[in-house]
Amino acid sequence: MDMDRSDLVDLTTDPTSFLSVADPRLRRMAVSALGPEDARTHAPTLFALAADDDVPVRAAVAEALGLLGQDALDSLGRLADDDDETVREAVATAFGEVGDASAIPWLATAAATDESRHVMEAAVAAMGAIGDDAAVDALLDIVATGPPQVRRRAIAAITVFDDPRVEPAIRKAALDRNPGVREAAEMVVGRQIVPAGD
Numbered sequence: 488m489d490m491d492r493s494d495l496v497d498l499t500t501d502p503t504s505f506l507s508v509a510d511p512r513l514r515r516m517a518v519s520a521l522g523p524e525d526a527r528t529h530a531p532t533l534f535a536l537a538a539d540d541d542v543p544v545r546a547a548v549a550e551a552l553g554l555l556g557q558d559a560l561d562s563l564g565r566l567a568d569d570d571d572e573t574v575r576e577a578v579a580t581a582f583g584e585v586g587d588a589s590a591i592p593w594l595a596t597a598a599a600t601d602e603s604r605h606v607m608e609a610a611v612a613a614m615g616a617i618g619d620d621a622a623v624d625a626l627l628d629i630v631a632t633g634p635p636q637v638r639r640r641a642i643a644a645i646t647v648f649d650d651p652r653v654e655p656a657i658r659k660a661a662l663d664r665n666p667g668v669r670e671a672a673e674m675v676v677g678r679q680i681v682p683a684g685d
Contacts, residue, residue: 615644
């Protein structure tokens with residue numbers, strides 16, 4: 488199905504009028520084009536679209552829900568179990584934008600066990616963005632044992648915490664055998680760490 492050029496022009500002018508159209512591509516673009524004020528005004532529509540059959544629409548809705556703050560937590564919680572990784576990744580990012588510590592248990596589980604590295608990385612970043620001490624244990628565990636790409640992200644995320652275990656964990660990561668993990672840790676500590684005896 489081809490999109491009408493006039494629809495695209497109209498969508499940029501008033502995305503809210505396209506939130507309920509039949510074409511899922513237009514719905515997704517409409518959701519993505521919402522600003523914070525429109526998202527708040529049309530929150531009930533966004534909550535309903537969280538159950539849309541179209542994966543890209545659900546992912547766009549999850550991103551937009553991040554604009555709604557704590558009012559979006561229930562809908563984000565339902566989307567958190569989505570079968571599609573792009574939706575779960577968007578949920579993790581939105582949880583970080585909302586900034587509510589009640590999301591930490593889901594984020595910690597997603598960061599440690601999700602089958603998608605992208606979801607894991609987004610969950611780690613969200614825990615850092617939330618900045619609640621409840622995330623420290625999960626982030627320390629990921630810095631020590633997670634996949635390299637996720638460990639790099641966890642090193643950056645954990646720097647926001649004032650916990651005595653953070654610096655030793657980062658210093659240990661600076662000696663890691665993975666060069667990406669080492670580089671991330673070295674950037675945090677500000678210099679390359681040379682093991683004693685070298």
